[in-house]
Amino acid sequence: MAKTANEIQKERIREIEDKAAKLLDKCTVAxxxxxxEKGYPRTCLLSKAKNIGFSDIYFVTSKRSxxxxxxxxxxxxxxxxxxxxxxxxxxxxxxxxxxxxxxxxQESIWNESDRKFFSKGIEDPKFRLxxxxxxxxxxxxxxKFRTCKYK
Numbered sequence: 001m002a003k004t005a006n007e008i009q010k011e012r013i014r015e016i017e018d019k020a021a022k023l024l025d026k027c028t029v030a031x032x033x034x035x036x037e038k039g040y041p042r043t044c045l046l047s048k049a050k051n052i053g054f055s056d057i058y059f060v061t062s063k064r065s066x067x068x069x070x071x072x073x074x075x076x077x078x079x080x081x082x083x084x085x086x087x088x089x090x091x092x093x094x095x096x097x098x099x100x101x102x103x104x105x106q107e108s109i110w111n112e113s114d115r116k117f118f119s120k121g122i123e124d125p126k127f128r129l130x131x132x133x134x135x136x137x138x139x140x141x142x143x144k145f146r147t148c149k150y151k
């Protein structure tokens with residue numbers, strides 16, 4: 001029996017989503033954009049701590065400033081964007097950031113190389129674990145373009 005147009009579309013979406021997840025698995029660095037205190041986007045390059053597909057991405061950052069910086073921005077506005085690329089393929093994500101305070105999750109993601117920034121590890125008062133959750137993805141993979149929305 002022939003596939004319906006809807007089935008073909010769903011198959012194509014799953015295929016590009018799988019490729020986007022594999023692409024992120026290969027990337028060690030991504031951009032993370034916050035909204036600053038003046039309402040402007042502020043993009044930083046960050047090492048990716050962990051990802052679950054492209055839906056949830058974890059980043060370690062520092063709360064050094066009470067006036068500006070990613071942590072302060074996300075305390076005031078959780079809206080964010082992440083972008084990553086490899087070769088000619090790229091993915092741009094829109095979503096929200098939350099602070100993960102659960103010590104078990106923090107410990108599972110902690111990388112000992114971060115001790116140079118956080119001498120007390122996850123107990124360092126400046127340590128912050130961010131979790132970005134995707135609500136929209138724009139894919140440019142193998143010359144194919146698609147935008148998908150998620151809950």
